[in-house]
Amino acid sequence: MAAERKSEKRDAILALLRRVRCHPSAEWVYNELRRTYPGLSLGTVYRNLRRLTESGLIRSVGVVDGQERFDGNLSAHGHFVCQGCGAVLDVELSEDGLDALAGGGSHGRVTGVEVRLTGLCRDCLDKDIRA
């Protein structure tokens, strides 16, 4: 069956996602890694992001401005998505909040929770006021 063979590219993608504090899209990863691997293909990035997500080594933050964003930080936290600039920031979630959410799984087996707050980040609020 589908054995998992070691792959330098996949390792690099995983390492990058674990290292950065932003929440990259496939294209961002591609551009970043192309500096180290000039021959890298966008298809490979997509394939590996999908694979890593499915194996639970990274997680998807969902689609922002038409592009899926990924996160190498698996700890329990939510995301604040700025509707102005598309930035994705981590949001701490209280124990209470998470416990309350976990109770909602009466529909089947819950394997993941994603909390997304949307709004305007500080920078975009400032711009708004100036405009």
Added chain:
Amino acid sequence: MAAERKSEKRDAILALLRRVRCHPSAEWVYNELRRTYPGLSLGTVYRNLRRLTESGLIRSVGVVDGQERFDGNLSAHGHFVCQGCGAVLDVELSEDGLDALAGGGSHGRVTGVEVRLTGLCRDCLDKDIRA
């Protein structure tokens, strides 16, 4: 400026979203409404869904299996997304849970909260066991 003129199609889309308990995609809305409006265009559905979302009359549930899903129910609730069949089910969120989440908005101005639980719904769990 962009005045809001009355539109039969937009009204129908809004009414449909308020009426159904599922969380339709643009295409689903299109197919459903084409029975009443044979000349309806998919472009019109997309334009109006976007407009309705921006004016806050409906909300987006985010992308499921590559398609954006919408919700005409504006009350505070979360969603359970089945990874097996793509179904989206409403999940009640406790007051406490929501309050705790709302506290996370230290990054700017929070205008929306979306809580998504992923997993397998009852039906898909059953199928899994049988398979």
Added chain:
DNA sequence: CTAGGTGCAAATTTTTTGCACATGC
């Protein structure tokens, strides 16, 4: 040697848009 992994480019899929015509006010 053999099952994976990758590059490349074409194909798919979803959503957006330009434009001519229709409609509300």
Added chain:
DNA sequence: GCATGTGCAAAAAATTTGCACCTAG
């Protein structure tokens, strides 16, 4: 009449996939 809404079809944009070649084990 004029700004806005719609149908249609083409365009965009993101992601997937087929295939020939490359590589780890």
